[in-house]
Amino acid sequence: SGCGKSTVAWSIVNFLGANGYVKRGKILFQGQNLVGKQGEELRQLRGDQIAMVYQDPMQALNPSLRLGEQMNEVLTVHRGISQEEAEQRSIEMLERVYMPDAANVMKRYPHQISGGQQQRVVIAMALLNNPALLIMDEPTTALDVTVEAAVLDLIAELRRDFDTAIMYISHNLGVVARVCTSVGVMYAGEMVERASVEDIFANPQHPYTQGLIRCVPKLGSDKAGSVLYPIPGRVPAPNARPGGCVFGPRCDYVTDECRAERPALRTINNTSVRCHLAEEIDPAAWEPSEAVELPVAGAAPALSDTADQAPILTLNKLQKYYPVVGTSFKDVFGMGEKRYVKAVEGASFSVAKGSTLGVVGESGCGKSTLIKTIIGLEDATGGSAEFMGFDITGDLSQRNLQLIQELQMVFQNPxxxxxxxxxxxxxxxxxxxxxxxxxxxxxxxxxxxxxxxxxxxxxxxxxxxxxxxxxxxxxxx
Incomplete structure (x- = not known):
């Protein structure tokens, strides 16, 4: 994080902040330099020939417009087609990203669907015009594994059928290995290595790339006996980058030459790498330095240690319903049939002290609503929830400060x-x-x-x- 990946993407579409600008160099797209382009000329490229999927879908969606209006606008502005045809194409694209009840989703506002569904809408919008360049900034972070697989297949299909160029920004090396043909590794604002995806994973040249790959769990390895080696230190602030090699303070191979002279990006065996010692480093001979703090064996409690613990949180048939507000005459005057969206229906489980409970499921199946009901951001419709011996089913105002302090949440969207x-x-x-x-x-x-x-x-x-x-x-x- 903080190495400049998203900044590169924003530079391409000129979405940098008011104090940001391209200081030098060119951005060539289909032979034309995008640096300095403004107004209508740039707007014609955005959303049509160049499309972008943002890391945070809520920042990309207008909260005051229905999703259908936002999707249809992409087609009516850039393709000049009728609203009816735009509506049909939008629904078809939502179905291609596995959006359930796509026609009904078109009528909703962004806040009325889950985070994963919001991301699917943003991806569908970006794909509507079959762009020549598709920029994707962490596009599958909020998606469940089934939808992520479908979206990655759709990206591969787009590249194959329409010859679309794709710039895929991600921390997830597994996804990168699946969807990319070549990889550029950035550190502290610099491209430190660039090669084919096969060479990056089979023979990484730069110490930073090697360190990233050592942090990835190996499939089939024993969790108890395997160790992931973190890279010591942290990425330097943009205004405090060291002289010489920017990775030098964190590198196990750093020399006086590295500290004194900034390495150039040079080509070695079809790999572009920014390192003085690239030819001399043998990744297989690497051993962790004393700066790396290794986990203590047996530090995590065994399952048997927590099985006999009294539950700290207990749910019994917890329910959360949302009323559906109709628009008919009877509904307006409260005479129509009461209808509800059953977001959570009869959830029952307990969590013991020192244990971890995983809650999994596809986007829109009620995971976040369940947690918000436990934390007190939503009122339960029925059932009960008990935390540390206290009933927490009621209104949040009924909880004392100790309960609020002890029950905290890390949200999906920071x-x-x-x-x-x-x-x-x-x-x-x-x-x-x-x-x-x-x-x-x-x-x-x-x-x-x-x-x-x-x-x-x-x-x-x-x-x-x-x-x-x-x-x-x-x-x-």
Whole structure:
């Protein structure tokens, strides 16, 4: 996170912030330089020949327009077709990304569908005009595995049938291996390695690429006996990058030459790599340095250790219904038949102290609604929920501060949970001050400790959310 991947994508479509600009170089698309293009000329390219799928679907969708209106606009503006034809094509594209009840989804507003469904709408919008260049910024993060597989197949089909060029930005190396033909690895704003996907995974040249691959679990390996080796340190801030090689402070092979001279991007055996020592490094001979903190064997509790623990959270036939508001005369005056969307129906389970319960399912099946009902952001329709011996089924106002403190949530979308007007430090400090868990004179120090634990430096304390990448926002959340 924070290496500049999304910034490169935004530069292509000129979506940089007011203080951002392309300082040097060119962006060539079909032979024409995009740098400096403005207004109508650039608007004709966006959404038509160049389409982008954003990391956060809620930032890409207009909350005040129905989804159908937003999708139809892509076709009516760039293709000049009728509303009826645009509506039909939009429904067909939603069905291709496996959206259930696509015609009905077209009538809804963004907040009325799940996060995974929002992402499917954004992907469908980007694909509507069969763009020549499709930029995808973490497009499948919010999708369940079945829909992710279908979307990745659709991307491959688009590339094969329409000869579409795709720029796929991702942290997920498994997805990269599946959908990409070549890979560019970025670090601290620089491209440090570029090669075919086969060469990147079979023979990585740069120490940073090698470190990333060592962090990926191997299929079939024993969890108890396997160790993933994290890369020590953190990505330097843009205004505090070191002289010489930017990866030098975190590299196991760093030399005086690396610290003094910035390496050029050069080609070695069909791989472009930015490293002085690329020919000399043998990844197979690598051993972890003392700076790498390895997990202690047996630190995680065994299943048998938690099986006899009393449950800390118990749900019994929990229900959450949403009333469906009709538009007929009877519905307006409350005389029509009552109808409900049964978001959660009869959920029952318990969670013991020290254990982890996984809740899985396809997008829109009620996972987030279930958690919001437990946390108190939604009122339960029926059933019961008990936490630490207290009934939490009722209104949130009935809970005391201790219950609220003990029951916390990491949300799916960090942008929706962070106040854009407050700094990172202020937002992390707020619950400490509110619950009185840390003396006021020690709050800043505790916040800095938490930032370091999330591989974020003290310099993040005074940053605003808009100054963070998507991955950095998630770590703050």
């Amino acid at each position: 942008d929706s949970t962070m106040n854009p007007s407050y700094t990172v430090g202020q937002q992390i400090a707020r619950p400490m001050v509110r619950f009185g868990t840390v003396p006021k004179n020690a709050v800043r120090g505790e916040v800095v400790k938490l930032l370091h634990a999330m591989r974020l430096g003290e310099n993040y304390y005074d940053r605003l959310p808009r100054q963070l990448s998507g991955g950095e926002k998630q770590r703050v959340g």
